[in-house]
Amino acid sequence: MTGILPQTPDETQRNTTDYVDFPSLFLSGPASSGKTSASLLRLQNILENPQESTLILVPQRSLAEPFHQFLRELGIAEGDQVSIQTMSSLVRRMISLFWPIIASHQVFEHPYEEPRFLTLETSQYYMAKIVDPMIDQGRFNNITLPLNRLYSQIIDNLNKSALVGFPHTEIGQRLSSAFIGEAARQNVFSDVQNAVDQFRGYCLQNNLVDYSLQVELFCNILWSNQTFQKYITNQYDHLIYDNSEEDPPYVHNIIAQWLPSLKSTLIIHDDQAGYRSFLGADPISSLTLEKLCQQSLVTTRNYVSSEPIQELRDCLRDLKNCQPTQGLIDKTIGFPEKRLCFFPELLEEVTHEIEVIRALPGGDQKKIAILTPYISDSLRFSLSHSLETIGVQVSIQKPSSSLTQDPVIKTLIILSKFAHPTWEIRVSYLDAAVALTNAIEGLDLNRAHLLLGDFDQHNPYLTALPEGVPSERIPSDLIERYTGLRDWLLSSDPAEPLHSFLSRLFGEVLSQAGFRFEGNTQSGTSTAVLMESFRKFSISLDRSLQENQNLASQAFIKAIDSGLISALYLSEWEVQPNNSVLIAPVMSYLMRNEPVDYQFWLNIGSQGWYERLEQPLTHPIVLSRNWQTGKQWTADDELAYNQANLQRTISGLLLRCREKVFAFTSDYNEAGVEERGQLLTVFQNLFRKALRSKNGR
Amino acid sequence: MTDLISPDFTFSQSNLQTFDYCRRRFYLRYVKKLIWPAQLVSDQQYIQDREAGVRFHRLVHQHFLGFEASLLRKIADGDPDIRVATWFETFLASPMATLQGKLEPEALFTTKIAGHPLSAKVDLLQIDGENISIYDWKTSRHLPKLSTLQKQTQSKVYPLVISRALNLGQPGYETARLRMIYWEANFPGQTIEIPSYQNDWKKYQLEIAASIELILSLRREEFVATPDEKKCAWCEYRSYCQREKIAVDSKDIEMTDLLEGLTKIPAEAFDSWG
Missing domain, CATH: 3.40.50.300 (P-loop containing nucleotide triphosphate hydrolases)
Incomplete structure (x- = not known):
């Protein structure tokens, strides 16, 4: 018995545990009624047969914690007998592994080349390439929105069409027919449709696979393929699907088709939930799974509240x-x-x-x-x-929070700009001074200003770090550190990929004695986040840009500056x-x-x-x-x-x-x-x- | 026993190899989970080699999933690194492409040693009657020596985990044999095979259990940095440990490896951070 399991299970929990007599079970009830605990008891029973494997499916990583804790207590390594996944992670992995099936359908213009997966940020980057010229032509003129939100809402529409299961070509018409307001505003929905169509076309031409395409390819091509079916059927014998109400309809459709080939299935539905409706969660669709299960149980007790x-x-x-x-x-x-x-x-x-x-x-x-x-x-x-x-x-x-809110990341971005003068990106005098104080141990803002010298009040910007201005007020070791950092930046190769440049800047300079990242573990994490963000951005670029790393790095930094790449997702x-x-x-x-x-x-x-x-x-x-x-x-x-x-x-x-x-x-x-x-x-x-x-x- | 290592900590060939390489590196990487993204090597070649190797592994995995060779050839031909198509063609022309029996590609196995999970993710497990083989696909630039591979933790952990997963240590399996086969795409005719038997698995078990128990017994300050400072040149924590400043070229590492027969650097050490 492990600490996370209920000591005295109630009748519903005992029945849920029994995967032999209740092989296909739909369990519903409010939160805190012991449903997930019951599923752990069931999992414990399944694990008694080490030859059989179980998939734990959850809509969001945070909801998997009880299962992780349970496996930790049992000393079982995740991935062997038990795999814990979200449908999004499963879809992404399967598309990569079964790409040859997709290639044979000739959906993409270069079907035999590797797919380039887009994140939300890189999707926005490509959406901007389509929408910006449209705005220049006067489209979207009835809408006042920050550009990032405009891009993300168009992408959201495309995702919804895939998650819900209607053609993306109907987005504009669906939005337009529900809209009550000025007739002039109706035009914006045809602009949305136009942007969506162009974006999809661009993705297909360039092997770019955004989230909506991942879902469509998985549902329409992979799922019905025999090779894929053979693989997925061999992978998992049992399914425990928790919080099904927080998933969109396409996941419920997949589960409905998967049910007959599984040895046992437990679907857990939280009543009165569906908090992720803005992400496509559909509790009504989740309930349709109930009639496909052989048994159904309802819990009503509350194990938490007084x-x-x-x-x-x-x-x-x-x-x-x-x-x-x-x-x-x-x-x-x-x-x-x-x-x-x-x-x-x-x-x-x-x-x-x-x-x-x-x-x-x-x-x-x-x-x-x-x-x-x-x-x-x-x-x-x-x-x-x-x-x-x-x-x-x-x-x-x-x-989530913005990349540039992190002082380490902001410092690295500013120093990158000074190492690449050909980008001709201006850095404000104040930002440069702050970056230097964040980088050099012992340097304060006043002395950083002294090092940078006087600035022109009408143009308080820098495109290169000046030679340090000697001053009696600055100790010589601080001048040495500044000079060392400046020389290092100036000697860097502009053709070096940005993640490699950042890694060297971190390892060779900023984490050395005399600099503020020395022994600072948070600085390591933040630097790694920026490197990873660039890596994801870089793999979405076409080959010509990938081969010109100076341009790729410049495009990335500009995208951050414009707020296109802003989110920093943390595993908190x-x-x-x-x-x-x-x-x-x-x-x-x-x-x-x-x-x-x-x-x-x-x-x-x-x-x-x-x-x-x-x-x-x-x-x-x-x-x-x-x-x-x-x-x-x-x-x-x-x-x-x-x-x-x-x-x-x-x-x-x-x-x-x-x-x-x-x-x-x-x-x-x-x-x-x-x-x-x-x-x-x-x-x-x-x-x-x-x-x-x-x-x- | 200290409580630095949680009871659910999973040991693997790579983290055990890291411990052999440098105790402090093991501590920083797996216990403290310190992200320290300094460069491992000074050139991009090693990263390109590794990425190409990953794509080659995926093609071989897809081959064993049952895809048509002609379709996979087109994918290999579309790869930006021309070596991938060459390696894959070499693979298809080798006996490896037509292995018989029950084949389990990219399979994860776990057993318990010294009270902890010990896992092995094999490129391919072949069970053909009484012949059981573990295959490991490699894309090395230089052919490793048999003696170097024999010393590697991988050559002990994989047979140990598989022998336990298949119950080969039980009475009645005294003659059972496991073959660990290293197949090099750049040296297809020079397959390296390391057979092992019940006695070997018992020996491996004692050796690995002793390593795990040693790790479990160490206090934080006992995870000391390697006395061989040359190794710090290709460790991401070198600036954290205040040792070397600049990474060395990957070619230098390989040459050092070959010339001095040093323990091989754990491959996962070259995974990019993030």
Whole structure:
């Protein structure tokens, strides 16, 4: 028995464990009802036969953690008897291995050449090549959007067509027919369609395989191929598919076809979830798998929340007919002791409450999550700083951040520009001075300015590092280091691939004595991230650019500067250390599926708790399988969507809360704006009802 | 025993080879998981060789998955590195392309030694009646010596793991034999074969269990850097350990390897970071 397994499984869990009597099982129920734990018991039984292999399929890596932990406890290496995958990773690997099948279908213009896989960032790079000339011609003129968001929304449309399973040639028409608004705006959807068509054509001409093409090639060519079927059938005997509701319909279609050839299948569906609908998640499509399974079980118990929290959840699901008591509210909801006017006061109050919890007997063992729709850098910094001052360890879940926000990466980019004067990229005087202070040990900003010499106030830019300006105020060793760095940069070969240049800059200079990366482990990680980002960018380029590494490096740096390559995806899905407080965006927390004792909901007045991002060029619902083609998306639909979204979020959070929720807001938010969103109204209604009930009215 | 190595840590030929090479490198790479992206070698040739080798391995894998040779030839011909097509043609013309029996390409096997998983990912496992062979495809520029290969951890870990996965150590299999076959695409006529038997597997087991137990017993400060500083010239951690500053050329490494018969550098050491 391992620590992660339930000690006394209930009847549903015991049945789920039995893969012989329940070989094809659909298990549904709310979060925290012991479904994943039951699947671990089933896996334990399957593992008793070492000859058979199991695929664990999850929609997102963060949801695989219980399975990883289980295998770790058993001392089983992943990949031998058990493989843990997302469908996206499986698709990507299979396309690469079975490329000859795709080649024989002659879909691409150079079918026998290697495919060049695109990431989201490199897809945007190529989309920009198509969209920018269109903008110059006056297309997309009714839309005001930052360029990156424009590119990403067009790419999102293409992905949705593949994930949902409709031809990409119908995107414009589907969006247009659902749109209510000025007739002039309708033109933009034909521009979107035009960009999508051109992008797909460009990919096929150049062996570029973006995410949408990966899915289409897998579903339309690979899956039905006999050689592929023989391989995949031999690979896995058993399937455990957790959180099927968070996957798009194409995954459900594949599973539906796969079911008959598997020895056993367990599909786990979370009720009232589907948080990733903006990424194509379709709980309704997931439910269609139920009737294809031989058996179906439903769980209703909650193994996490206290009874009062469960009562609160029931009440909030049907507030109209609920009569909450003041006692219930006192037990389950915490509020600030005073009215908070400004956001910093809110942060102080959060810190104070956490200090109080920590001081309670056993309080230092309690798990706490601070949740808000979005986490800005300033919120992250302020909160972690104030918590650390009271001795609380903080763990931050940040799905992505910009490459250039990392000071190490920014320094490397600036130094790369100085090593490649032919690029003729200007660096601001201030950025150059900051980069030097980040690179050279002992150098401060004032002395960095002195080294760079005077600058022209009307043109405060540099294209090359000047010879160090001697000054009595600069110690000679600092001048030596600067000169050494400058000489090294000037002596580098512009034709050297950028990742190799960065690696040498790191190893030969910046990690040596006298420079700030010496012994600094974070600098190693950041440098590796930039190198990897370039490597991915570089392999998507055509051969002529790959052969001219100077141009490839220049294109990469320009793409970063323009924000095209911005995301830095970090593997920050680790289990929260026991004594730390987690700070996370609400949606990321829900997809982490890790219960806590106390939740702090910040900015409950924010509309971000339920509203989707403004996306004028795409629409997750209109492009879903559940939208009737031709139907218009009205304000009522938007309202209903928001309400359903809020319900789902509240319910999902309470299912993952053991003891208490702290609902905090300030009169003015971080940006100094008053907010009065629906979640605030929900709480106000709840209190009014409780007050009425207390006063006997 | 210290608690530096978690109970689920999987040992493999590459991390055990790294430990033999430099204890500190093992610690930094596998225990501390330190990402330190300094150059391993000063030239691009080694990386190009490795990438071409990976694509050749994939073609051979595809061959054993049952693809038509004519189709794979077209893919090989489309490869940007012309050596890949040559290697693949050499492979197709060799007896390796027509191996009989049960063939398992790119298969991962795991066993437990000293309480820890020990894994081996083989290029091809052939079970043809009583003949069991482990094939390893190579694209080396220089033919390695038999004595060098015999000393490599791979030549011990693979037969050990496979013999245990197939239960060949049990009574009744006293005459069982495993062949570890190194096939070099640049030297197709000079296949190197290392046979092993029950006694050898017992010996390998003792040797590998001793290595693992030694690793488990070391405290952090006991993972010391290799006394042979020449090795630091092709280690990414050289600046972290404050030893060498500049990477050497990959050709120099190979020559050193051949001339002095040094333990081969673990191939995974040349994986790019990221």
